[in-house]
Amino acid sequence: MNIQSLRGMPDFFPNDLQKWHLLESVLSQVFHAYSTEEIRTPLLESTELFSRSVGNSSDIVNKELYSFLDKNKKSISLRPEGSASVIRAIIQKKQEHEKHKLWYQGPMFRYERPQKGRFRQFHQVGVEYLGFEEGLSEYELISMVIKINEQLGISKYTLKINHLGDAEAKENFCTALKSYLEPHAPLLHEKDIARLKSNPLRVLDSKEDATQLLLKNAPKFEDFISEQSKIFLQDLVKYYSDQCDVCVDSKLVRGLDYYTGLVFEVISEELGAQDAFLGGGRYDHLSSELGGKSMPAIGFAVGLERIIELMTAENLDVKTKVALIIVGEQDNQKTYKIAHELREANLDITLDAFLSNSSLKSQLRRANKSHCNFAIIIGSDERSSGQFTWKNLSEHGDQKLLSFEELLEAYKNL
Numbered sequence: 001m002n003i004q005s006l007r008g009m010p011d012f013f014p015n016d017l018q019k020w021h022l023l024e025s026v027l028s029q030v031f032h033a034y035s036t037e038e039i040r041t042p043l044l045e046s047t048e049l050f051s052r053s054v055g056n057s058s059d060i061v062n063k064e065l066y067s068f069l070d071k072n073k074k075s076i077s078l079r080p081e082g083s084a085s086v087i088r089a090i091i092q093k094k095q096e097h098e099k100h101k102l103w104y105q106g107p108m109f110r111y112e113r114p115q116k117g118r119f120r121q122f123h124q125v126g127v128e129y130l131g132f133e134e135g136l137s138e139y140e141l142i143s144m145v146i147k148i149n150e151q152l153g154i155s156k157y158t159l160k161i162n163h164l165g166d167a168e169a170k171e172n173f174c175t176a177l178k179s180y181l182e183p184h185a186p187l188l189h190e191k192d193i194a195r196l197k198s199n200p201l202r203v204l205d206s207k208e209d210a211t212q213l214l215l216k217n218a219p220k221f222e223d224f225i226s227e228q229s230k231i232f233l234q235d236l237v238k239y240y241s242d243q244c245d246v247c248v249d250s251k252l253v254r255g256l257d258y259y260t261g262l263v264f265e266v267i268s269e270e271l272g273a274q275d276a277f278l279g280g281g282r283y284d285h286l287s288s289e290l291g292g293k294s295m296p297a298i299g300f301a302v303g304l305e306r307i308i309e310l311m312t313a314e315n316l317d318v319k320t321k322v323a324l325i326i327v328g329e330q331d332n333q334k335t336y337k338i339a340h341e342l343r344e345a346n347l348d349i350t351l352d353a354f355l356s357n358s359s360l361k362s363q364l365r366r367a368n369k370s371h372c373n374f375a376i377i378i379g380s381d382e383r384s385s386g387q388f389t390w391k392n393l394s395e396h397g398d399q400k401l402l403s404f405e406e407l408l409e410a411y412k413n414l
């Protein structure tokens with residue numbers, strides 16, 4: 001039997017990756033404009049890192065972690081997200097007292113049920129601002145999110161925001177919600193009973209009708225967060241409402257345990273059921289919970305498989321491509337020197353040396369198929385005369401014979 005890839009872990013072929021490269025270059029351009037620098041952390045971490053950060057009660061750690069015992073019988077896991085590793089790295093370097101504006105990218109792993117827009121290996125680009133208290137950094141990050149969407153040509157989206165208060169407000173609300181819901185336990189789905197025990201906030205985004213009905217009269221989170229937090233939230237809505245569709249969603253709690261303060265998600269109806277293509281929030285206690293010094297933090301991550309669906313094709317910046325067609329007997333070293341000098345003359349152009357023995361006709365067909373704009377033809381005649389055929393491959397393109405110097409000049413000026 002043929003070996004197949006694992007479920008939910010797709011391959012990416014050159015055609016798919018053109019768009020990915022464009023996405024990655026737009027994102028790094030935005031990060032550069034915001035003076036945000038790249039950090040790279042390993043794909044494997046100790047399992048404890050995620051149970052103590054993302055949280056034992058979260059689905060991500062509870063059900064979706066790829067965990068293994070290594071040869072030393074230590075439990076290690078493939079990272080399901082990037083924030084915990086970034087904080088771990090900063091604590092390990094003893095840099096919690098400094099300010100950091102960081103971004104990262106790479107594959108993340110969650111053992112979820114694969115479906116459209118949901119994979120077991122997926123890719124995130126994330127941003128973490130460390131050492132910044134609530135205030136300007138929220139504005140800076142939301143502006144960055146809007147800029148990313150704008151640069152990618154994404155205009156139809158909703159930014160949902162909510163405020164989870166400080167740790168005390170979160171705890172008081174959870175206690176009140178528990179006391180309200182526990183007497184109604186027989187009406188709750190077992191999943192919600194489990195959530196009520198491990199992380200009552202997660203009950204708020206339950207998909208069960210019976211739970212949602214009960215929640216109508218339950219204590220409201222808004223009543224537990226401070227006036228100051230409410231004003232902060234309203235100010236954000238006011239400020240951004242003429243730049244994008246922004247709304248407060250009091251049910252937005254996010255699936256990771258570490259959040260306090262502002263949380264946000266960006267959704268698009270065009271994506272179907274898995275509609276969130278970006279999520280983030282403030283998590284001021286993670287550093288101390290992981291054994292580091294106290295360090296305020298806020299960040300977000302973009303789901304690349306999802307955001308790429310929304311990018312418009314016109315964004316594709318197609319580079320000039322030239323086919324190097326070699327036919328007939330050749331002196332390999334001399335011919336290859338020509339290719340080398342062309343590339344030296346202009347590295348921005350893609351020179352596709354066909355390395356083929358087939359006929360001129362079939363190589364020209366291949367050049368058209370692979371969207372080459374020009375062809376340089378080196379046949380036996382060209383080789384002996386020192387002249388090269390320069391062919392414009394557009395519909396009514398011309399063709400001329402050029403000396404090597406003229407060819408280099410034409411190539412340089414493309």
Ligand code: HAM
Binds near residue numbers: 303
């Ligand atoms: P998250 O909401 O779990 O947040 O993931 C961020 C984004 O990753 C989601 O909005 C979604 O687009 C994408 N994503 C998540 N799971 C999958 C999947 N199975 N398949 C495809 N895409 C997926 C975090 O990971 C936080 N670390 C974000 C953050 C950074 N918060 C603060 N800093």
